[in-house]
Amino acid sequence: MMRKQAACIGGGVIGGGWIARFILNGWDVNVFDPQADARDKIEQVLENARRSLPALADVAMPEEGVIRYCDTLKQAVENALWIQESVPERLAVKHAVFKELQKYCKSDAIIGSSTSGFTPSQLQQNSANPSQIFVAHPFNPVYLLPLVEVVASADNCADLQQQALRILTELGMSPLLVRGEIAAHIADRLLEALWREALWLINDDLATTSEIDDAIRFGFGLRWAQMGLFETYRIAGGEAGMAHFMAQFGPALQWPWSKLTNVPALTDELIEKIASQSDQQSGAYSIRELERIRDDNLVGFMRVQKAHNWGVGKLLKAHDQQLQAVPAKPAAIILHAQPLIMYQGRVLPAWIDYNGHMNEAHYLTVLSAATDKFMLTVGVDEDYISGGGSYFTLETHIRHLAEAKLNQPLQITTQLISCDAKRMHLFHRLTDSSSGKLLATGEHLLLHMDLTSGKSCLASERVQAKLQSIFEYHALLDKPEGAGNAIGVK
Amino acid sequence: MMRKQAACIGGGVIGGGWIARFILNGWDVNVFDPQADARDKIEQVLENARRSLPALADVAMPEEGVIRYCDTLKQAVENALWIQESVPERLAVKHAVFKELQKYCKSDAIIGSSTSGFTPSQLQQNSANPSQIFVAHPFNPVYLLPLVEVVASADNCADLQQQALRILTELGMSPLLVRGEIAAHIADRLLEALWREALWLINDDLATTSEIDDAIRFGFGLRWAQMGLFETYRIAGGEAGMAHFMAQFGPALQWPWSKLTNVPALTDELIEKIASQSDQQSGAYSIRELERIRDDNLVGFMRVQKAHNWGVGKLLKAHDQQLQAVPAKPAAIILHAQPLIMYQGRVLPAWIDYNGHMNEAHYLTVLSAATDKFMLTVGVDEDYISGGGSYFTLETHIRHLAEAKLNQPLQITTQLISCDAKRMHLFHRLTDSSSGKLLATGEHLLLHMDLTSGKSCLASERVQAKLQSIFEYHALLDKPEGAGNAIGVK
Numbered sequence: 001m002m003r004k005q006a007a008c009i010g011g012g013v014i015g016g017g018w019i020a021r022f023i024l025n026g027w028d029v030n031v032f033d034p035q036a037d038a039r040d041k042i043e044q045v046l047e048n049a050r051r052s053l054p055a056l057a058d059v060a061m062p063e064e065g066v067i068r069y070c071d072t073l074k075q076a077v078e079n080a081l082w083i084q085e086s087v088p089e090r091l092a093v094k095h096a097v098f099k100e101l102q103k104y105c106k107s108d109a110i111i112g113s114s115t116s117g118f119t120p121s122q123l124q125q126n127s128a129n130p131s132q133i134f135v136a137h138p139f140n141p142v143y144l145l146p147l148v149e150v151v152a153s154a155d156n157c158a159d160l161q162q163q164a165l166r167i168l169t170e171l172g173m174s175p176l177l178v179r180g181e182i183a184a185h186i187a188d189r190l191l192e193a194l195w196r197e198a199l200w201l202i203n204d205d206l207a208t209t210s211e212i213d214d215a216i217r218f219g220f221g222l223r224w225a226q227m228g229l230f231e232t233y234r235i236a237g238g239e240a241g242m243a244h245f246m247a248q249f250g251p252a253l254q255w256p257w258s259k260l261t262n263v264p265a266l267t268d269e270l271i272e273k274i275a276s277q278s279d280q281q282s283g284a285y286s287i288r289e290l291e292r293i294r295d296d297n298l299v300g301f302m303r304v305q306k307a308h309n310w311g312v313g314k315l316l317k318a319h320d321q322q323l324q325a326v327p328a329k330p331a332a333i334i335l336h337a338q339p340l341i342m343y344q345g346r347v348l349p350a351w352i353d354y355n356g357h358m359n360e361a362h363y364l365t366v367l368s369a370a371t372d373k374f375m376l377t378v379g380v381d382e383d384y385i386s387g388g389g390s391y392f393t394l395e396t397h398i399r400h401l402a403e404a405k406l407n408q409p410l411q412i413t414t415q416l417i418s419c420d421a422k423r424m425h426l427f428h429r430l431t432d433s434s435s436g437k438l439l440a441t442g443e444h445l446l447l448h449m450d451l452t453s454g455k456s457c458l459a460s461e462r463v464q465a466k467l468q469s470i471f472e473y474h475a476l477l478d479k480p481e482g483a484g485n486a487i488g489v490k
Numbered sequence: 491m492m493r494k495q496a497a498c499i500g501g502g503v504i505g506g507g508w509i510a511r512f513i514l515n516g517w518d519v520n521v522f523d524p525q526a527d528a529r530d531k532i533e534q535v536l537e538n539a540r541r542s543l544p545a546l547a548d549v550a551m552p553e554e555g556v557i558r559y560c561d562t563l564k565q566a567v568e569n570a571l572w573i574q575e576s577v578p579e580r581l582a583v584k585h586a587v588f589k590e591l592q593k594y595c596k597s598d599a600i601i602g603s604s605t606s607g608f609t610p611s612q613l614q615q616n617s618a619n620p621s622q623i624f625v626a627h628p629f630n631p632v633y634l635l636p637l638v639e640v641v642a643s644a645d646n647c648a649d650l651q652q653q654a655l656r657i658l659t660e661l662g663m664s665p666l667l668v669r670g671e672i673a674a675h676i677a678d679r680l681l682e683a684l685w686r687e688a689l690w691l692i693n694d695d696l697a698t699t700s701e702i703d704d705a706i707r708f709g710f711g712l713r714w715a716q717m718g719l720f721e722t723y724r725i726a727g728g729e730a731g732m733a734h735f736m737a738q739f740g741p742a743l744q745w746p747w748s749k750l751t752n753v754p755a756l757t758d759e760l761i762e763k764i765a766s767q768s769d770q771q772s773g774a775y776s777i778r779e780l781e782r783i784r785d786d787n788l789v790g791f792m793r794v795q796k797a798h799n800w801g802v803g804k805l806l807k808a809h810d811q812q813l814q815a816v817p818a819k820p821a822a823i824i825l826h827a828q829p830l831i832m833y834q835g836r837v838l839p840a841w842i843d844y845n846g847h848m849n850e851a852h853y854l855t856v857l858s859a860a861t862d863k864f865m866l867t868v869g870v871d872e873d874y875i876s877g878g879g880s881y882f883t884l885e886t887h888i889r890h891l892a893e894a895k896l897n898q899p900l901q902i903t904t905q906l907i908s909c910d911a912k913r914m915h916l917f918h919r920l921t922d923s924s925s926g927k928l929l930a931t932g933e934h935l936l937l938h939m940d941l942t943s944g945k946s947c948l949a950s951e952r953v954q955a956k957l958q959s960i961f962e963y964h965a966l967l968d969k970p971e972g973a974g975n976a977i978g979v980k
Binding site (some may be wrong): 057088093096131139145146147149174176178179180182186189190191192193194195196197198204205206207209210211212213214215216217218219220221222224225226227228229230231232234235236238242243246250271272274275277278279281282286287290291293294296297298300301302303304305307310311312315354355356359360361362363364365367368371382385390392393395396397398399400403410441444445452453454465483486487 | 503518530563582588627630635636638639654664666668669670672676677679680681683684685686687688691694695696697700701702703704705706709712713716718719720721723724725726727728729731732736752761762764765767768769771772777780781783784785786788790791792793794795797799800802805812820828829834844845846849850851852854856858859865872875880882883884885886887888889890893897906933934935941975976977
C-alpha cells in the first residue's frame with residue numbers, strides 16, 4: 001500500500017509532535033525547518049512518541065512512515081496531501097510561508113496552521129488560494145493528546161473541510177470544529193482565564209506555583225480529565241439537573257470572587273517569583289524526565305478510559321477498529337495444519353516490573369488475550385456471551401522461557417490440543433515476532449459454562465462445529481514440546 | 491483499638507462524602523441532619539464510596555467504623571474529636587449551628603467547615619471559642635479526591651491547626667494550608683474564572699457544553715490531572731525554563747483573549763440553553779451512573795499515578811504505609827508448621843471481565859504479589875535486587891477452582907515445597923478470607939538470577955538460610971493437593 005504524504009513546516013515541540021503522529025500512523029513526512037538543531041529536536045520528540053503512542057493501541061500499528069528532511073519548501077510540499085505549518089506565532093512570518101508554499105503545493109492539499117491565536121481569516125489575508133488554509137490547533141504533546149481545534153472561514157472550501165476532519169480522525173485525533181472565528185479559539189480562552197487568576201494568586205502571595213498545581217491535580221484536574229466542566233457540575237446538581245445547579249451557582253457570578261476586571265502587571269519581579277517557585281517545585285527533574293513522566297501518566301489515564309469505554313477511551317477503540325480494518329497482513333484465520341496467530345502487540349511500559357522486564361503476571365495478560373481471540377474465532381463473541389454461555393479457564397500452565405523487554409514485538413500462535421462438547425485444551429506459543437525467539441508457552445484447559453446457573457454445559461452446536469473444524473487440522477500437528485508436563489525441581 | 495469519633499453535621503453530597511471517608515478509614519461517625527431523606531442519601535454515597543475507595547489501597551483497610559444517626563446536635567458532638575459542618579452556604583445558618591454545638595463539644599475538638607466561599611474570620615464572628623473553627627473545604631467526591639483546603643484566621647489555635655492537618659492526612663487527604671483569608675480560597679477562584687469564560691462561549695453560541703467538555707477532557711484536562719498548570723507550562727518552555735515561557739506568554743496577557751471585564755447576564759434563556767445542551771450531552775446517563783463512571787475513572791487515574799509513584803500516587807503510597815504501620819492483625823511471619831499469609835486484599839473493579847468475574851490474568855496478578863511478598867520475606871528486597879540478584883519465575887501452574895467477584899476479600903497462603911541454592915518451588919492457595927473457600931492454587935518454580943550477566947547464580951547465604959529455616963517447618967506439612975499435576979483432558 002502506498003503511504004500517504006504529509007509536509008511539516010517548522011519542527012519545534014509542536015511541529016515535532018505532528019511529525020511523530022503522522023509517521024507512527026503510517027504517513028511519510030517531508031520536513032522543512034532551516035534551524036540547525038531542528039533534526040536533533042525532532043528526533044527527541046520522536047523518541048518520546050515511539051515509547052508512548054503505540055502503548056495506546058491494542059492492535060498492530062501500521063508500519064512507520066519515513067521522514068525526509070528537505071532543503072526547500074518546494075521539495076517539502078509539492079506532493080503532500082496535508083501541509084502543517086508550525087512556525088513562530090507572528091502573522092507576517094506565517095503569511096510569508098503560505099505565499100511561498102502555495103506556489104508549489106497541490107491546490108487541493110490541506111494547509112493546517114498550528115496557530116493558537118490567529119483566526120483563519122487573518123491567516124488567509126492576501127492568499128492566492130484562501131480556501132485550503134485552515135486552523136488546525138493541536139495540544140502538547142501532539143502525539144498523545146487527541147484534541148485539535150479546526151477553524152474555517154467563509155472562504156474555506158466545504159469539501160476540503162470534510163476531508164480535513166476525516167484525515168485528523170484517521171490520525172487518532174478528535175477534531176473540534178469551532179463554530180466561529182475568535183481569537184484563541186476555545187481551549188486557550190479557558191486556559192487564559194484561569195492562568196490570569198493564578199498569576200494574581202502568586203502576585204499577592206496567596207499561593208505558590210506548587211500549591212496551585214496541587215489545588216488542581218489533587219482536585220478538579222482529576223475530574224476534568226474525564227468529564228470536563230459541565231458534566232462534572234451536572235453531577236454536583238444531582239437528579240434535579242443542570243438548571244438546579246445553575247440556580248445554586250448563579251448568585252456567585254453576580255458577586256465575583258476572582259479578580260476578573262484587572263490585569264496583573266507582568267513585572268520582572270513577578271516573572272522571577274514564578275520562575276524560582278517553579279524551580280523549587282520541579283527543578284529536581286529535567287524537562288526530558290518530566291515529559292516522560294507526563295506521557296506515561298497520559299497513556300495510563302487514556303487506557304483507564306479505554307478499559308471503561310468512556311471519553312477518550314471510545315476514541316481509542318474507534319481508532320483501533322480503523323487500524324484493524326486495514327490489515328497490514330492478510331487475515332490469519334485460514335485453516336490449515338498450523339497454529340493460528342491469535343495475538344500481536346508490543347510490551348507496554350506499564351508491564352515492566354522491578355526486575356526490568358515484563359512482569360510474570362502480564363505473560364498471562366497476553367496469553368489470556370490470545371485465549372479470548374481464539375474464543376471469538378470459534379464464535380464465542382459478545383452476543384454469544386450475553387446469550388448466557390462462555391468458557392472459563394480451569395487450569396493454566398506457563399513456562400517462562402525468556403525475558404520480554406519494553407516495546408518488544410510479541411506474537412502468540414495457538415494450537416488446539418483437544419476438545420469435546422464442553423472442553424477445549426489450548427497451547428499458546430509466545431514469541432518475539434521479529435526474531436522468532438520463543439519467550440513462553442501457555443497451556444490452558446477451558447470449560448464451557450452456563451452463566452445463569454453457574455454450572456458447566458454443552459457449547460452451542462455452531463461453536464462445537466467450529467472447534468471440530470480447527471481440530472481436524474491441528475490433530476495433524478505434533479504435540480507441542482512442553483505440553484502435559486508437571487512442575488517440579490528435578 | 492478504640493476507634494476515633496467524628497461528628498458530621500449535614501449529610502448531603504459533601505457531608506455524606508465526609509462520613510464515607512471517616513468510616514472507611516476506621517472512625518466512628520455521629521450524624522446530625524434533620525432532613526427526612528438524609529439517611530437514604532448518605533447510604534447512597536456510602537455505597538459508591540465502598541465500591542471505589544478501597545480500590546485505591548494495596549493493603550488491608552481498617553475495620554469500618556460505625557455510623558450513629560443522632561436526634562440532637564448535643565448527642566452528635568459531645569465526644570467528637572473532629573466536627574465537620576456541611577450545612578447550606580448561608581452565614582447565619584452556619585453561625586447558628588456553631589453557637590449550638592459549641593455548647594456541648596470539647597473545647598479542643600476541631601470544627602471544620604466545608605464552606606466554599608466564607609473565610610474563617612467570617613465563620614468565627616460572635617463565637618464563644620473561635621480558636622477551634624477552621625475552614626476545611628473538600629471536593630466532590632470527598633471520599634476519593636484528596637484535596638482539602640484548610641484556612642485559619644489569626645484567632646485559630648496553632649496546635650489545633652497542626653492537629654487538623656495531621657488528622658486530614660490520616661484520612662488519606664492532601665490538606666492545602668491556604669496562606670491568607672480570601673473569599674473562595676484557591677481552587678474555586680480558579681474554577682470561577684474558567685466557568686465565567688465558558689458561560690460566555692455558550693452565551694455567544696461559539697460552543698456547546700459538550701464541545702467545551704471535549705475541549706477540556708481531550709486536551710488540557712489530561713495534563714492537569716497529573717501536573718497542574720505551572721508544571722505543564724514548565725515543560726512547554728523547554729530547558730530554557732519557566733522565565734522563558736513567561737516571556738513568550740506575556741504579551742497575550744496585555745491583550746486579553748478572554749472576556750474578563752464583563753459578566754454575562756444569567757438570564758432564564760441562558761440557563762435553559764445550558765440545561766438543554768447538558769441534557770443532550772449527558773442525559774442518557776442517570777446521575778448515579780455518571781457518579782460511578784466518574785469514580786471508576788478516578789480510581790484508575792489515581793492508581794496509574796501510584797504505579798508511577800507520581801503526584802497523588804505518592805500520597806496513596808504514604809497512606810498505605812500508614813495503614814500498614816498499625817496492623818489490624820498480628821504480624822504473620824512467625825515460623826511454625828503452617829503456610830505463610832503472603833497476600834490480603836479485595837477484588838478490584840478493574841479486574842472484572844466480560845464474564846462478570848475476576849479475569850484469569852488477575853489470578854496471576856495476586857499470586858505474583860504473593861510471590862513478591864515471599865521473596866521480601868526471605869530477604870530479596872529493593873537493596874538485594876539493586877545489588878544484582880533476584881528470582882525469576884520459570885514455571886507457573888494455576889488451577890482456577892471458583893470464581894472471584896467484585897470486592898470479594900482475598901487471602902493467599904504460601905507453602906515452600908522445596909528449595910536449593912538456586913531454586914525455590916512455591917505453592918500458593920488463594921481463598922476467600924471471609925468464608926475460607928478455596929478459589930485457586932498457584933504452583934511456581936523460581937530460579938535465582940544474576941541480573942548483570944542474565945545467568946542463573948546462587949542466592950546469597952542469608953537468603954539461602956532464610957529459605958532453609960522456612961523449609962524446616964514446611965517440610966513437616968503434607969504435599970498440597972494438586973501440586974505436581976499436569977494439565978490434560980482426562
